[in-house]
Amino acid sequence: MAGPAGDWPEAGAATSVRSALGGYRAYARRWVFLLVISLLSCSNATLWLSFAPVADTIARHFLLSTEQINWLSLVYLVVSIPFGMVAIWVLDSVGLRRATTLGAFLNFWGSMIRSMPCMAVDIQDPFVFLLGGQTFCALAQTLVIFSPAKLAALWFPEHQRATANMIGTMSNALGILVANLLSPALVKTEEDIPLMLTRNKAYMVLAVCFGGGIGIFSNFSALLEQVLCVNGYSSEFAGLCGALFIVFGVLGAVALGLYVDRTKHFTEAIKIGLCLTSLACVAFAVVSQLQGQTIVLAAICSLLGFFGFSVAPVAMELAVECSFPVGEGAAAGLVFVLGQAEGVLIMVLLTSLTVRHAEPSVSTCQDGQGPLDWKVPMLLMAGLCVLFSCLFVLLFHTPYRRLQAEADASPSIQEDERPATAAALGHAPYLAATP
Numbered sequence: 001m002a003g004p005a006g007d008w009p010e011a012g013a014a015t016s017v018r019s020a021l022g023g024y025r026a027y028a029r030r031w032v033f034l035l036v037i038s039l040l041s042c043s044n045a046t047l048w049l050s051f052a053p054v055a056d057t058i059a060r061h062f063l064l065s066t067e068q069i070n071w072l073s074l075v076y077l078v079v080s081i082p083f084g085m086v087a088i089w090v091l092d093s094v095g096l097r098r099a100t101t102l103g104a105f106l107n108f109w110g111s112m113i114r115s116m117p118c119m120a121v122d123i124q125d126p127f128v129f130l131l132g133g134q135t136f137c138a139l140a141q142t143l144v145i146f147s148p149a150k151l152a153a154l155w156f157p158e159h160q161r162a163t164a165n166m167i168g169t170m171s172n173a174l175g176i177l178v179a180n181l182l183s184p185a186l187v188k189t190e191e192d193i194p195l196m197l198t199r200n201k202a203y204m205v206l207a208v209c210f211g212g213g214i215g216i217f218s219n220f221s222a223l224l225e226q227v228l229c230v231n232g233y234s235s236e237f238a239g240l241c242g243a244l245f246i247v248f249g250v251l252g253a254v255a256l257g258l259y260v261d262r263t264k265h266f267t268e269a270i271k272i273g274l275c276l277t278s279l280a281c282v283a284f285a286v287v288s289q290l291q292g293q294t295i296v297l298a299a300i301c302s303l304l305g306f307f308g309f310s311v312a313p314v315a316m317e318l319a320v321e322c323s324f325p326v327g328e329g330a331a332a333g334l335v336f337v338l339g340q341a342e343g344v345l346i347m348v349l350l351t352s353l354t355v356r357h358a359e360p361s362v363s364t365c366q367d368g369q370g371p372l373d374w375k376v377p378m379l380l381m382a383g384l385c386v387l388f389s390c391l392f393v394l395l396f397h398t399p400y401r402r403l404q405a406e407a408d409a410s411p412s413i414q415e416d417e418r419p420a421t422a423a424a425l426g427h428a429p430y431l432a433a434t435p
Helices: 011-021 030-049 052-062 066-094 096-119 126-144 147-155 161-186 190-196 201-229 235-263 266-287 294-323 328-352 375-395 401-409 419-424
Strands: none
Touching: 030 066, 030 096, 030 126, 030 147, 030 161, 030 328, 052 066, 052 126, 052 161, 066 096, 066 126, 096 126, 096 147, 147 161, 201 235, 201 266, 201 294, 201 328, 201 375, 235 266, 235 294, 266 294, 266 375, 294 328, 294 401, 328 375
16 A cells, blocks of 8 residues: 555554555655665664674774674674564564664664773673664664565555565664675774774764765756756756866866865865855756856856866865875775765655656657656755755864874975985875975
């Protein structure tokens, strides 16, 4: 059965609506709810096995035995036996919405508790916090892993139930895959463990905010033609705007890259760049809903690419600086992976908010189904861009750890000194600007 009107309906509500209306209505937002449960299940599975691929390093860092490390994974199985029956009762009696909310809170608090041994230096028994956090996450698993079947039954028509159930269920397997790939990539030495446990606030802010920017830009490129054709712009013009977006983005990246190489003003450059990007994104959200604004739209797309793309290489360098001594590939790669995940979420959210025009329009769209109204999704996209930019400006503060380590290892050399001397000593210091 598809979901009836209302928020996260349960079986009783569905029955009453069917008797009154003689059928069910499938809402587009069902895919958003499915995505929420899928992401929750994926993150929960990642937390489950995040310690297993790097067990030896974890045991050495926290002075634990391998048996204790094994219990960090085994606790999921132990908890699921008694509390699995409780989770079934919660889903059937309390409802899917409250069960999912409870599972999300348990998952969050579990991840916070298990990261505490890396946040506080005076913890005498880190195993208690690690096992306690894993226990909370295990309790969340019993609620999350049973949810896809119930969501499919309540919100999806019969020809989509198997697909919805498959997506929700396989997201748990995806989380296991993420744990097996990311943990070894992130944890090369004991010093890398805090990054795996999310201790680095600056890195988390950068990953979430810039990752959101990656998601927004991916959606901008994918949806550009669909947004513009509604108001009469041709596909050729949409292609031109996309080309200007890329070309000016490359030019901006080159210019900003040269600037930060000379000044080392990574943080200042990316904060200003994100603010200007937000202004351009807001301008696009407004002007794209108007007709006959080809020159203005082309200029806005050029500016959006110039400001937005230019911060990408700087953000990757900043990810390395604030997470040093974590490997460069892991530090930059995790930001990109998170950006792709946020892009999927934003895409589902934006497309679910579109509605079709009932009245005739000047649309040049060729899908044969009537033009879509992109006003609300574009305003939401601009709002998200502003939100990510504001959070980054307010919350991101970090020393340049890699540059400082290089400066401590070897005195900075002037440009007029012989670089061969540093190369012969095996150093790779950055060249300090001549005062």
